[in-house]
Amino acid sequence: MANHNSYYKPGFTLSIGSKWTRVIMILIIANVSIFIIQLLFSTINTQWGVPFITSPDADLSDSVTHQLALGPDRFTTLFWLYPQHAIGKVWLWQFVTYMFLHSVTDPWHIIINMLALWMFGSEVERAMGTKKFLTMYFTAGIFAGIICCLFTPHNPILGASGAIFAIEIAFAMFFPNTTVIFYIFPIKAKYLVMIFAGVTIFNCLVPTGGNVAHFAHLGGLLYGFLFVRYEPKLSNFLVSWQVQQQEKEYTKEEEIKKRVDVLLDKVNREGMRGLTRKERNFLKNASKRYRKMRDKT
Incomplete structure (x- = not known):
């Protein structure tokens, strides 16, 4: 020693x-x-x-x-x-x-x-x-x-x-x-x-x-x-992976937001009846997602 x-x-x-x-x-x-x-x-x-x-x-x-x-x-x-x-x-x-x-x-x-x-x-x-x-x-x-x-x-x-x-x-x-x-x-x-x-x-x-x-x-x-x-x-590597995940999440949020805007425009033109079942479910899930994000912040 x-x-x-x-x-x-x-x-x-x-x-x-x-x-x-x-x-x-x-x-x-x-x-x-x-x-x-x-x-x-x-x-x-x-x-x-x-x-x-x-x-x-x-x-x-x-x-x-x-x-x-x-x-x-x-x-x-x-x-x-x-x-x-x-x-x-x-x-x-x-x-x-x-x-x-x-x-x-x-x-x-x-x-x-x-x-x-x-x-x-x-x-x-x-x-x-x-x-x-x-x-x-x-x-x-x-x-x-x-x-x-x-x-x-x-x-x-x-x-x-x-x-x-x-x-x-x-x-x-x-x-x-x-x-x-x-x-x-x-x-x-x-x-x-x-x-x-x-x-x-x-x-x-x-x-x-x-x-x-x-x-x-x-x-x-x-x-x-x-x-x-x-x-x-x-x-x-972990930091880089975390950044990539955040970027993917951000891109996903942007895509969801764009689709929500398109569907809301459709609702304004045709009403809720103009939406398919799949589109209504998408809006419902997007609404839940935004509420969860808001509660976290």
């Missing part, structure tokens, strides 16, 4: 974590607050030994069996991303809530994630804008969760790593030549992300065990790259 002192780019100096934005502060506070709640529930679960999964025939009077019956606390199992629950029971909220949970047995999990969010998040948010940053953050986390469900369907997932990896690759794309102090070694951001990507892909292809959700990291990296690369093009 990058050193939190500072990093440099030719022409200017940028202090990591300095002048962090309100959004980054709120995200960090939310993650830390939920981590404290996790610690509370975990302590209760450990002290009082509430069974999580047991066999109907299990003898819980035996201390060893009782310990084996213990599992994650109820708070964690409700909000982490467990594919069999999120998909099987349609607990879809887990695709969002799991991003705010972290391992209570490994404090480095939340420390590293929050450190990366603090170091890189503010600059990425300033480069993208708050709305797009939050969109990327949450959709990257959801995408990473989906990837994990596809490739590791039996493993529960928790942590903000998917969203964090998306932020890191976004930072490298916005500031590719910025030098980051990785431990004690200075390295450009683009090369650091290449290392992260290489290690992540290797760990996905050659599982080494442990509780690290490598596919979440891979999903975050892939999504972050695609978002930064193609989101502006998609936004421009």
